Amino acid sequence: MATGEVRPDREDVLSRARHGDRSAFAELVREHQSEVYTLALRLTGDRELAADIAQESFVRAWRALPSFRGDARFGTWLHRIVVNTAWSLRRRAGRHHADSIDDLPAAPPAPGISPERAAESAAMRPRLLEALGMLTPEHRAVVVLKDVYDWTHRDIAEHLGISVTAAKVRLHRGRRRLRELLWSELGGEG
């Protein structure tokens, strides 16, 4: 998981940033920028918009930092800001396109699963990202937060401003749509 847990030697940086130290905050930005941008990109499927969301998320994080109590991991707290920012910027930006699969870098295998399964998931990745881009933004957000980022239905509902039931319905529809779009990759009739 890319939740960006703050290591003990990072706590000092976080503490300084919370007390208004801009250079300490710049360090946190550098440390978390890829993870923030990746989440924004997964949520929107649009690189331009994801860059804007990442920037705005860090600006909002800076403003909210004095109220960060440290009982959540900084990365988790930041992820919530990204989701809220993505949702508010998305309304302004309207409809987005998915990236071409050609400009996606190759995926490293995920740790903790068998090499065969990792290879299977890696082989599916370009088509999976393309299929995610074809979901409605509402379905994609729930699928990404639940299945990629392992959020609870309750957290998803809270941050997207929907009911838990609606979150489950969107997950159900999103996964079904992905199954249709990825029929041959998932084994088809087999």
Next chain:
Amino acid sequence: MSALCLVVAQRVPLTGPDGSFGATLDAHVAECLACQAEAARYRKLVRALAALADDLEPAPAGLATAVDAALDAADGRRRPPVTLGRVAAATGAVAATAAGVLAVALWRRARHAA
């Protein structure tokens, strides 16, 4: 395809990797190759989605600098007298948003020029 297959097809998208469908449906799935295949497709899909979590996209060049510039711009404009309270906070927020929009515009132009 039996009526039970249709019930399984409806439930399987929200069933976890080791999820049970309940005694009756589990007994059906144990003997139904179509339902087993359908469950396997969703397991494979959920595994592939979970694998994306370990995958980081490189942030665009200049993101950290753009954040810094946006914060500089917001700092420069957000100096309301503390006694104005909510009005000052609202004014400051508007100024900060304007500064942020300007920084985004400059960054976008820089990215497009690159």
